[in-house]
Structures are given as C-alpha cells and as structure tokens.
Amino acid sequence: MIEEFVGQLRKELASGLPGLEAQMQMAPARLSDIKRDFKHKEPPRESAVLILFYEAQGKIHFPLMVRPIYPGVHSGQISFPGGKFELTDYNLEETALRETEEEIGIPREQVKVVGQLSAHYIPPSNFNIEPYIGYLKEKPVFVKDEKEVDEVLEVRLDDLLDENLRKSKLIRPYQGVEIKAPYFDIQDKVVWGATAMILSELIEVIKQTPYIHE
Template sequence: MIKEFVTELKGVLKKELPGVRAQHAMAPVRMEDLKRTFRHDIPPRQSAVLILFYQVGDQIRFPLTVRQTYVGVHSGQISLPGGKRELSDQDLSVTALRETEEEIGIARESVRMIGALSHHYVPPSNFNIQPYLGYLDHTPVFVKDPKEVDQIVEVNVSDIIAPDLRKKTWIKPYQGVKIEAPYFDIQNRVVWGATAMILSELSEIIKQTQYGNE
C-alpha cells in the first residue's frame, strides 16, 4: 500500500500545489492581525519539517511531536519534526532529515524523499518553513530526544481528511492574546497553527489520490 500511495502522491505533486488557499482553511481568525503585530527587522529564518509516512497494518501514518515546555512562543505545541537550517546543511531537505533524526531517532539514510509542499511563514517566531514529504518502507522505531520532544503522536492519514475532526476553539498563544482558531482533533489533542495549516494543504493533495477517496 505505501508504495502505491507514494506513487500517487508524486503524481499529484507534479501539478500546481493548493498553497495558501489550502493553508488558510486552517488559519487562526486573527491571522492578518498577528502578521501586523509581529514585525521583524531581520529576514525570516529558514527552516524545514518532514511529514514522514509509513505503513502499519492497513493504515498509513506519520508522526507529530509534542514539544517540551520552554520559554518561547511554541512551547508545548504539537508540531512536525523539523527545525532551523544550520550552516552545514546543503539545502532545506537536509535540514528536515537531520532534524527528524535528532528529534525522533529516524536515520536520515532510511528516509526516501517524495517531494515538497508550499512554504509557510510563521510571524511570531519569524520562521519560513519548508515542508517535505518522505516515507519509510518499514515500520519505524522512534527514539525521542527528551530535551526537545515530550511525546510522539502517530497520526493516521485518514484523520486529516475526516471533516468531523476539524473543529474550532479559543487559544491563548501567549500572554494577553486570545484567538479563535480551527484545529485538527487528533486523539483528543489540539493541532493548530502552522502545523494545522501545513496539514491542511497535505489533506487537499491526499484527497486527489485513491487513498483520499476510501
């Protein structure tokens, strides 16, 4: 199943990506206000994340990480494995693979890359995120980095295309601010913000495959 799924994904990725339209379907209500609030004097920092597919039984899954609690705007949030580009990274795909290995213990050489989604800018942290898609031809054994990752959540791809798992709630992203935001209800967890917006574009792509019509 995983190889057929990947073949279909590659075919869809050759078309025009859904991009901002799909991302904004899961954007917080005050997205434009937030962009005006966070004005940075330096260029965005380049970063990358990896959506890593693998098969378990008759399900295709990918991992999300629950961040550790720390001083910062993304403390404790649920995200895709990834991080900022280092000077030693040849390109952003290397960043995605390196960070995935560091955070959840998946050897970079075991990942087969599929392609990339549209980039996504995050105003609060001034990060420009490039999402990549990859897959494993075996069931992974995750080893989390306890300094960065509190938990690993394994998500069924079917969860991000299920309309009843798209909900809204009020969120306090930082002190003094409360916003209404759409989110994916993943195993009773709130997956919102940049991660939800990236997954929203992914869902539009998966819907164009046979897997999205099952």
Template sequence: MAPKPIDERRFKENSIRPPRLGGVMVLLYPDQHGIHIPLMKRPEYDGAHSGQVSFPGGKLENVDTDLIDTALRETHEEIGVPREQIEVLGNLSELFIIASNFKVLPTVGVVREKPKFIPDPIEVEGVLPMAINALNDYSIRKVKEMRFPPYTIFSPYFDVRGEVVWGATAMMLSELAELVRELELSFQK
C-alpha cells in the same frame, strides 16, 4: 486552517528582521492499520512553541546543504529516524510563522516500514502517530478561541488523540489533506 480574524500583517515577513529559515518533515510510514504521520509533542519550555504538537524540524544550520537536508537532519535528531531510510517525495508550500519569525519548508518523505522512534528527551515529550486517512475526517477538525493579548483569535485545529494541532502544523496538514483528497478522486475516475 488559518486562524481568524485574518490579519494579513500576521503573515507578512518583517523586512527589518528577516525570517530564519527552517525545514520540517512530513514523514509517511506504513503500519498494520495503514499509512501514518508521526507528529511530536514538544515539552513545556519558555518559548513560542512550548508544549505544542508539530512535525519534526528546526532551523537551517551551517551543516545543512538546503532545507530538505535540515528536515532530514532534524527528523533523525528529534525522533531517531535515520536519514538514509527516508525517501524524499517533494515539498508542500513554504509557510511564514510570525510567532517565531520562521519561514518553513515542509518536506514530504516516506519510509518503507514503521520506524522505531527514539524521541530526543530534551526536544520531544512524545511521538503522536496520526493516520493519514484521518486528515479528511471532519469530526476531528474543530475551532478554539485563543488569547494572545491584546488579540483573540479563533483557530481551527485538528484534534489528534486529545491534542490540539493548530497553527502552521494544521495548515500543513490541511494542504496534505487536500492532496490526499485529490489523489483519491483521481483513482475514482
């Protein structure tokens, strides 16, 4: 799900300006229709991720013991899910995001019942649930031309309820989709 054309410089860390570290939470929760993942739409603001759809998450703070702790803290702050309710399952691949100079570690966690989401009105415009079985529905995988002068890229994205989920979030969802596909195949043996 990486945007094209692939320009390796876009994915390399800048040695002059070391990346900031961040953590995001890929939270799995059940409801009457199966397992879901809460994505969040960020409000419009003057910044690199304005109006985008992402996982709950943010930068490593002094109060955090590690990036998993960051993901747990940010999930509580942004969408109101208490850290005590989240069981950490593991991590996806670390990812460098050039637009914001972040190196992000996605943590996968699970809660045993559907949480009552309480979005932070400053950081979150709304919570966007995505069914985990939609990850491998290729009808929601699309490509969009995006302009970032002087560049034009063709970015793959997930169409989730009419929202464009692209970039790092789409790459993380794509990795999760592959893990789900492998798990489903292992059950068929």
C-alpha cells in the same frame, strides 16, 4: 500499500500545489493581526519540516511531536519534526532529514523524499518553513530527544481526513493574546497554527489521489 500511496502522492505533487488558499482553511481568525503584531528587523530564518509516511497495521501513518513546555511562543505545541537551517546543511531538504533524525531518531538514509508542499511563514518566531514529504518502507522505531520532544503521536492518515476532527476554539498561545482558531482534534490534542495549515494543504493534495476513494 505505502508504495502505491506514495506513487499517487508524488504524481499529484508534481502537477501543482493548492498553496495558500488550502493553508488558509485552517488559519487562525486573527492571522492578519498577528502578522502586524510581529514586526521583525531581521529577515525570516529558513527552516524545514518533514511529513514522514509509513505503514503500520495496514494503514498509512505519520508522526507529530508534542513540544515541551518552555518560555517561548511555541511552548507545548504540536509540530512536525524539523527545525532551522544550519550552515552545515547542504540544503533545506537535508535540514528536514537531519532534524528528524535528531528529534525522533529516524536515520536520514532510510527516508525517501517524495516532494514538498508550499512554504509557510510563522510571524511570532519569524521562521519560513519548507515542508518536505518522505516515507519509510518499514514501520519506524521512534527514539525521541527528551529535550526537544515530550511525546510522539502516531497519526493515522484516515483520521486526519475525517471532517469531524476539524473544530474551532479560543486559543491562548502566549500571555495577552487570545485567538479564535480552527484545529484538528487528534488523539485529544489540539493541532493548530502552522502545523494545521500545512496539513490542510496536504489534505487537498491527497483528495486528488485515488487513495481518498479507496
């Protein structure tokens, strides 16, 4: 199943991306205000994340991570494995693979990269994210970095495609700010912000594949 799905996905990625319009379907209501609130003197820092597909129990899955609680704008949030570009990285694809290995223990040489989605900018942390898509031929064994990851969520792709899991609520991401935001209710976790917006574009790509009709 995984090889067939990835083949379909690769074909759609090569034919063009839905881009910002698809991302905005899951954008917080105050996204434009947030961008105005954060006026950074430095250019955005380049970073990359990995959407990693694998097959388990006859279904396509991918991991998300629950971040630890810490003094920062992304404390406790749910994200893809990934992080900032380092000078030792050959490119941002390598960044995504390296960070995935460091955070959830997946050896980079086992990951086959399929393509990438549209870049996404995060105003609070001033990061520009390049989302890459990869897959594994076998179900992975996750080994989380205890400092970086509280929990690994193994998400079924079919659940992500369930429209009933798209909800909306008031979210308080940091002190003094309240945002009306759409989110994915995944395993009783609130997946919102950049992660939800990237997933929104991914869903639109998958909708164009035969997988959605199987």
